[in-house]
Amino acid sequence: xxxxxxxxxxxxxxxGSILAFKDRSLTLLEPHDDVATDxxxxxxxxxxxxxxxxxxxxxxxxxxxxxxxxxxRPGKREMVCRGALGAPHGSAECALxxxxxxxxxxxxxxxxxxxxxxxxxxxxxxxxxxFVRAVAGGEGVEARSAVDVFYMYALSGARFDYIxxxxxxCSWALVKIIRRHNPTARFLILEKGSVDLFQHQQSLPxxxxxxxxxxxxxxxxxxxxxxxxxxYITNIHGQIQYVGGRSTYWSGxxxxxxxxxxxGWPEALKKTLRxxxxxxxxxxxxxxxxxxxxxxxLYGPLQDFLQDSCKLARAIDSxxxxxxxxxxxxxxxxxxxxxxxxxxxxxxxxVQTIVRCSVEKIIYDGKKATHLQTSLGVxxxxxxxxxxxxxxxxxxxxxxxxxxKGEFPFLANVGKRLTAHFVSSAVARVPRNxxxxxxxxxxxxxxxxxxxxxxxxxxxxxxxxxxTSNPESRDLELCRQFSANSISEGCIKASPEHVLVSCSALxxxxxxxxxxxxxxxxxxxSDLTSNGELxxxxxxxxxxxxxxxxxVMFKTIESCLSSSPGDKVEYLHDENKGVWKTExxxxxxxxxxxxxxxxSTMWMGGDGDEEAPVGLDYRLRGVENVFITGGALxxxxxxxxxxxxxxxxxxxxxxxxxxxxxxxxxxxxxxxx
Numbered sequence: 001x002x003x004x005x006x007x008x009x010x011x012x013x014x015x016g017s018i019l020a021f022k023d024r025s026l027t028l029l030e031p032h033d034d035v036a037t038d039x040x041x042x043x044x045x046x047x048x049x050x051x052x053x054x055x056x057x058x059x060x061x062x063x064x065x066x067x068x069x070x071x072x073r074p075g076k077r078e079m080v081c082r083g084a085l086g087a088p089h090g091s092a093e094c095a096l097x098x099x100x101x102x103x104x105x106x107x108x109x110x111x112x113x114x115x116x117x118x119x120x121x122x123x124x125x126x127x128x129x130x131f132v133r134a135v136a137g138g139e140g141v142e143a144r145s146a147v148d149v150f151y152m153y154a155l156s157g158a159r160f161d162y163i164x165x166x167x168x169x170c171s172w173a174l175v176k177i178i179r180r181h182n183p184t185a186r187f188l189i190l191e192k193g194s195v196d197l198f199q200h201q202q203s204l205p206x207x208x209x210x211x212x213x214x215x216x217x218x219x220x221x222x223x224x225x226x227x228x229x230x231x232y233i234t235n236i237h238g239q240i241q242y243v244g245g246r247s248t249y250w251s252g253x254x255x256x257x258x259x260x261x262x263x264g265w266p267e268a269l270k271k272t273l274r275x276x277x278x279x280x281x282x283x284x285x286x287x288x289x290x291x292x293x294x295x296x297x298l299y300g301p302l303q304d305f306l307q308d309s310c311k312l313a314r315a316i317d318s319x320x321x322x323x324x325x326x327x328x329x330x331x332x333x334x335x336x337x338x339x340x341x342x343x344x345x346x347x348x349x350x351v352q353t354i355v356r357c358s359v360e361k362i363i364y365d366g367k368k369a370t371h372l373q374t375s376l377g378v379x380x381x382x383x384x385x386x387x388x389x390x391x392x393x394x395x396x397x398x399x400x401x402x403x404x405k406g407e408f409p410f411l412a413n414v415g416k417r418l419t420a421h422f423v424s425s426a427v428a429r430v431p432r433n434x435x436x437x438x439x440x441x442x443x444x445x446x447x448x449x450x451x452x453x454x455x456x457x458x459x460x461x462x463x464x465x466x467x468t469s470n471p472e473s474r475d476l477e478l479c480r481q482f483s484a485n486s487i488s489e490g491c492i493k494a495s496p497e498h499v500l501v502s503c504s505a506l507x508x509x510x511x512x513x514x515x516x517x518x519x520x521x522x523x524x525x526s527d528l529t530s531n532g533e534l535x536x537x538x539x540x541x542x543x544x545x546x547x548x549x550x551x552v553m554f555k556t557i558e559s560c561l562s563s564s565p566g567d568k569v570e571y572l573h574d575e576n577k578g579v580w581k582t583e584x585x586x587x588x589x590x591x592x593x594x595x596x597x598x599x600s601t602m603w604m605g606g607d608g609d610e611e612a613p614v615g616l617d618y619r620l621r622g623v624e625n626v627f628i629t630g631g632a633l634x635x636x637x638x639x640x641x642x643x644x645x646x647x648x649x650x651x652x653x654x655x656x657x658x659x660x661x662x663x664x665x666x667x668x669x670x671x672x673x
Contacts, residue, residue, distance in 0.1 A: 075194070079279075127424050145190035160187060161185045162186070162188075163379075163381060169245075170630050170649075173283065175351060179653050187351045188353075189354070191628075194355050195242065195246075195355060197452065208385050217240060218239050219238040221397065222532070252336040253643075265634075266604065268606060277648045284647060285331030289446075289447065301436075303447040305467075313556045318459075318548065319450045319452075320452050326644075359529075363402075363405070368624035369623060372386075387627050392601055392631045392632040393534065398529075399522075407622075408620075408621075411620065414601060417517075417601065418535075419598070421507050421509065421596050422506070424549060425592060426554070444468045448463065449463045457508040459508065470496070471489075479492055490578075506639050507544070507545050510541045511600055513541075515535065518535075554584050573654065597641070604633045604634075618649075626642045
């Protein structure tokens with residue numbers, strides 16, 4: 001579990017006495033004679049693994065005479081009261097419940113910051129929530145979680161080299177590389193979500209329909225009327241607001257863009273990034289599907305067949321490359337990569353993480369960021385560099401809410417460029433006995449191939465094949481755990497004598513389309529993390545490419561799965577009713593309403609690009625100590641899956657920060673940018 005900050009010594013003022021705990025000991029300090037309640041009735045104890053998890057140690061503070069037990073859990077960052085007056089409580093929304101009329105006060109020794117907790121209700125029969133108010137220097141802040149606020153104020157006096165917002169791919173890559181060069185570097189990671197998974201969800205038993213990516217995703221932005229009423233795209237896929245973010249639910253596809261595919265990117269950046277792709281590939285564990293063996297050599301004969309048969313797609317004019325799917329599954333038991341466990345491995349006393357902390361605004365002094373306004377209070381940066389490692393739209397929202405265009409003219413174009421990928425998806429099947437693959441009874445067979453192309457703009461296909469003759473057995477779980485694309489249990493169960501192919505086609509939105517943008521929504525909203533507005537309006541180029549891409553997808557499926565000219569491929573038309581037909585499904589049924597891989601809102605440019613909000617040093621232009629990671633930096637969106645590229649760029653940023661290149665750049669360009 002991530003290291004959560006606990007100050008060296010913390011004092012609790014309870015019923016007039018002061019209890020201090022340091023390490024695992026309890027000391028009673030200066031009891032007051034005028035306190036009616038016996039101070040010695042409070043007992044503090046330590047437990048290392050209350051729920052069988054060695055990493056989840058916590059403190060227990062018991063008020064013995066009132067039969068009230070308060071648990072302070074550093075691991076879960078919760079405070080819970082258990083006692084005669086109510087059932088256990090511990091939700092994230094109100095993490096502290098106390099016996100009515102009791103008060104607690106926390107004092108952070110080094111700074112004097114205080115946190116006062118007072119009961120708001122007087123119900124004598126039930127435990128009631130408290131009103132939480134943190135007091136520091138006369139300023140107060142209300143919050144949902146007493147412990148979260150306490151940690152934030154305890155941290156206000158701490159010094160960090162880097163403060164990182166977000167805990168997914170870019171955060172992990174940056175921390176990993178900087179710590180490799182400088183193990184003593186101090187990091188504070190702020191994560192909006194809480195802990196949900198410590199590994200990719202495909203590596204776990206099915207958690208039910210309510211835990212799918214689509215159900216877990218959140219969209220803290222609104223969409224324009226033009227987009228919400230569009231027949232094409234109505235939104236962008238949402239965030240996974242938990243530690244690790246999208247890394248716990250992503251597909252694992254990691255192609256490296258070619259020189260031609262990086263069209264529109266600065267030449268210096270393209271040259272610099274090339275060796276970082278190899279570093280990112282190694283760290284993510286990217287290997288071709290043909291080398292994924294896993295249990296029972298799952299990617300075997302069917303993979304070989306798919307690779308050979310997909311070569312027929314080279315006859316299509318717009319197809320440029322065909323190769324085994326590059327999948328991030330090579331690090332541990334062929335599980336798809338996710339960041340929580342690797343982050344845990346590099347966590348130390350110098351890497352602190354606060355969860356359930358939303359960063360609302362960056363406060364600055366005219367040329368550099370000085371504080372962060374968060375849901376848990378105001379956090380001073382001191383001399384730390386601030387790294388925005390969130391996904392594209394949340395980081396853009398934060399920048400738009402923080403920096404005025406008048407003071408920062410170079411940021412006037414933030415959000416004026418927006419790219420993403422539109423998506424088509426189809427599922428097809430063909431009887432297994434038509435294909436040169438193992439016959440029924442040979443267990444699970446999988447395959448995956450990547451096909452790239454360019455017509456009006458870039459596109460690519462992700463083809464994933466599954467075959468199993470015993471879907472009621474453990475085979476079904478193997479298909480779910482190791483397949484490259486997700487194919488539903490219903491399709492697999494309905495096709496024990498077939499080879500199933502899931503094909504997703506992704507196309508590039510035109511980065512020059514001025515009708516695509518992300519800006520602050522007009523009118524005042526109290527929540528600064530959700531006041532952004534999105535618009536995507538596909539233009540003629542996009543729609544023509546979409547049609548071309550669909551045609552390539554169908555031709556590829558049919559040429560690959562037809563062993564003779566008279567063979568017919570069946571397409572899934574209605575999963576609920578189990579309807580399969582040889583006719584191609586309609587355009588409306590295969591087009592996805594949610595675009596994916598949003599990017600380019602804060603694109604990078606060289607010194608000659610006066611419109612780019614971010615320089616080649618990854619720094620927001622005009623702001624000395626704020627750096628950007630992720631797809632927001634992309635000058636153009638291409639069509640390839642983004643993870644390998646954003647990790648490579650984060651690693652390049654980490655090396656630059658560690659070597660001081662950005663400091664030199666700021667000094668050199670402090671006037672012009």
